[in-house]
Amino acid sequence: MTDESADGNPSQERGEQARYDQARYVDDGQYEPLLAEKDRTEVEIDADDSPLPDDLTRDAIELPELSEPELARHYTRLSQMIYGIDSGPYPLGSCTMKYNPKFTEDVAALPDAAVHPDRSEGSIQGTLELMYRLQDYLARIGGMDAVTLQPPAGAAGEFVGIRVAAAYHEHNGEDHRDEVIIPESAHGTNFATAALGGYEVVSLPSDDEGRVDLEALEAALSENTAALMLTNPNTLGLFERDITEIAEMVHDVGGLLYYDGANLNALLGRARPGDMGFDVMHYNVHKTFATPHGGGGPGAGPVGVVDDLAPFLPAPRVRADGSSGSEQTYELFDPEHTIGQVHGYQGNWLVLVKTFAYIARLGDEGLTDASAKAVLNANYLASQIDYDVPYEPFHHEFVASAGEQDAADVAKRMLDYGVHPPTTKWPEIVPEALMTEPTEVESKATLDRLAAAFDAVAEEDDETLAAAPDRTTARRIDQTSAARNPRLSWQALADDE
């Protein structure tokens, strides 16, 4: 296909990402050279002008050496070769890619937000108060009794949940419990986390309607059950209507019910994990509360628990010290049977500041409205596309099937229409899955544009799909050769050439 955009007049139907080979042609077969290929310098560590003797130092170091303007252009060009939520819709199922309000960056950049973690408690009352208030917000939203902010990501929150469950069972003399039950459609992190915690994973099939199969659950539960990990709505967007019964069944055998917070955006102000019988949950604050994902992180994964589990939470936590007077003061404390730390300090603090600001901005009214519109958007979008959506009624996300088409190819082709595709090929319960979550931040007009992209691709033949994308910065990338011949640094590239 020829380059239709050379005249600078992008197609009406299809989107096009900025391409830097147009503005600045590179003739060495690259879209943008590496810094080290532009200019690098070797600096020798010379004993004569080093404050340390030779045997304590390295001999030399070789790194890129460029001016500030050159760096500014390099990173600006790199940024223009990235699709973010500010570039367009990003309906990645289960990832909850929301718009990120800009003011939260400013509050996280306040000088008072940047303090050393070893400061005395008396000198960082602001930091401790904000942590305390965020713990309280999250406890209310999740219907939980106590919250730790320490886990630096959702999977780290899962790990805390599993470690807390293990410590609880051990405390009760029940350390024979060595199994964690996980639905087959669950997030991969659930399985990896349970394994990291030393548990056997018992996989739970879904029933014909896409929910937990109660008979299979009954069969899986035993005196060896430490916990059942579940998200609700599940990864098909379906609410586990039998949740009260599920909770009773798990509790009856002495197990704990763990809530994966990845889908909490669907429930804000409508239902709370604590009220459903969950004992422990993590919050993906970078999903539910719209703090930026930063190209893969940092996020934060605070964990909420019921009273019985609070003594096992990571140390330290924050509490109000109960002093009277005009200003409440706050202090750190170690829970009685704490599992210790899961991060060197207190987790991803700047993300927590953004989370606090987001929740404080929206409040009850905004949070409840967000879940309503997230569910409205998912249902509207699903009604507008030509692909089959086998499971319903769904909430904030739905899983369409690409049918005879290859879902991964569909995704590549959607890029040519200027939109980010859904999550593909997962959960496996739906063939050629297109797991779609528009979130509340898309307008009807944007959803219509998204649906048009879905439908245009649905009409196209396999050959066209296999050749996609052709309007993105890079064309289809050879994944096989990347894995077969791993080149993971400029040094490896240089060795290769």
Place this chain on the structure above:
Amino acid sequence: MYGTDTTGSPYAPHTDADRAAMLEVIGVDAVDDLFDIPEDVRFDEEFGIESRTERETRRLVRSILGRNDDLTELLGRGHYGYYVPSLVDHLADRSEFLTSYTQYQPEVSQGFLQALFEYQSLLVELTGLEIANCSMYDAATALGEAATLADRVRGTSGHRVLVPDLLLEGRRSTLANYVAGTDLAIEEYPTEDGTVDVDALSAAVDEEVVMVYAENPTVRGTIEGELDAIGDLVADEDALFVLGSDPIALSLLQRPVDVGADVVVGDASVLGLPTSYGMGLGLFACREDYLRQVPGRLVGASEDATDRRAYTLTLQTREQHIRRERATSNICTNQAWVALRTAMHAASLGPSGMVDLAKRGVTRAENLADRLDDLVGVVAPVHGRRHVREFVAHVDQPAAAIADDLETRGFAIHVVGDHEIQVCVAGVPDDRIDAFVTAFTEVVR
């Protein structure tokens, strides 16, 4: 109708007409009809969280955080507040960097993938090891991942993990949680005068040891002088030598590969982040032998359909979204944006700037130690070793009282013993160091 004064859900752009049209298409009367939640678990109350305008929210956060005291922090011990150039804030805050997701569609993520590839390359140069991943959460979690890596590559032939008795409690505790699901046992080996006691370590190492961890510099700011001896004795037992460090120290100190390190962990956020109450960036580099056992994401170079170089996440069969319970780690969301900031900060310094920053850490720490040592009732540094960035000082008066007094004068230092304080120069301007010496002189007088 939208904007900073709106409360409610200000980032959901629906007009009333839009909403009505959408409901009609779906075929329901109200949004509530779309929620399939049984009555017994429905939440009909309120959280009791007030909605605020953007301006009110900013004022609220500012007023809460404003309760923090404004202190000059002479604090280190694993977390450092170096000056971060404005370039980093302004470029890293470009919204494509900030608002994108993990690069699962590499064709529209080339910029971030390349930045992460450059970050990996930085670590390869600093450590001399062939492989670096594109981030863990922080130094403590990277250490935990190193232990589970050691467990995997050593199979069943042993269970002992040796760590120095000086190891920070946060790191030790995190490591203990990471290995709780394995049969690994963590044991301490002694240090002598602030660095590894090689004879004692040698006596502790046997064929049951799968991993020995050491740090350079140590948490007390001392520089290890016998790393190659440690590397040799660890190699003799076919255990993994895991070295903890950071990008600034690595710019000057011995190259890990040259002393036999198999894995390097540490906190890379020493470049790119302000103090941030302990937020970090876990550095993880290792030998090529462990490529298929590495935790976390890897960015690799490849080619696209036009044969141009392009980057992509690679070797994902190690990761939990593919391998589930057989994954090398459960890490999914990582610290990509902090890695970007670190790469930017390193690039803005260049190799000379990195080396100079490390060298200044040595000379400025030693100068400050000399000035404190001149005072009556103070011995600095306590350890007869070379130091970088920080050092421990003995004080005749109770250390806690000195720290309290200094705090009222605007300075924060560590208390590390009844009569031991620790002081760090990283990121502290010269005039504040002078002011600190003046205040300290008055306090110990």
